[in-house]
Amino acid sequence: MTSVIMAVVKAVHGHEGEVARLVKVTHVEYVEGDVERGATLLLGIEGLAVERVVLQDCGSRVAHVSTADEAAAACPSCGVISTSVKGHAITAPQDIPYGQAPVQLVWRKRRWRSREQACPRGSFTESLPAVPARARVTTRLRRECGAGIADRFSCVLTGAQHYRISWPVAHRAYTAHVEKALAAPLPRVCVLGIDETRRGKIRWDQDLVTGRTSTAAPPPKSPNGCWHNRIGGAPGSRM
């Protein structure tokens, strides 16, 4: 944690040190690598390092990133880390919004050969938990989009438009988010009610003294405190 804080201090002020009070910065001198490290910290995708950021005429920013995780060179089939580069591939996974203008990731990743004789896979491209193989969006975008559709957005289309992704991708993110909740066992039903609806024919009782009529009393409570075999509201409610 300290190293992260110190890196941020270095990226902002141009030198390492403890920030004890507000100071007026009159001259900021960057050393080689500071800007890239600061940009990598701002991006915050584990396993990806920002090489450079290009500002386009339309105002959007293109962040060129490279792999910064040795585990990405592990073969997905045999697990052996490869050291034989076969080539490169470029992907552009969509990420969560950052600022007002869009940010587009361009990831130049390596294609490795799997040298293990028993491995059925000849080659593979790098992948990360943050950006799985063949994924068109980052893991954090998929997670945020799914949760957003479930909790904030009115529909799948609104979530897709907010994150600038297609409807099918947003829908898959939503179903992945609710899958766990749907798979969990339902809580025990103690009372089953129907709002704004009454089931069965109403029964009336007449007070022989006053002549006033009222609905019949609810059935007696069961020993465990529940109103089994009764569809309606809480005890004493009108049936």
Ligand SMILES: [Zn+2]
């Ligand atoms: Zn392999």
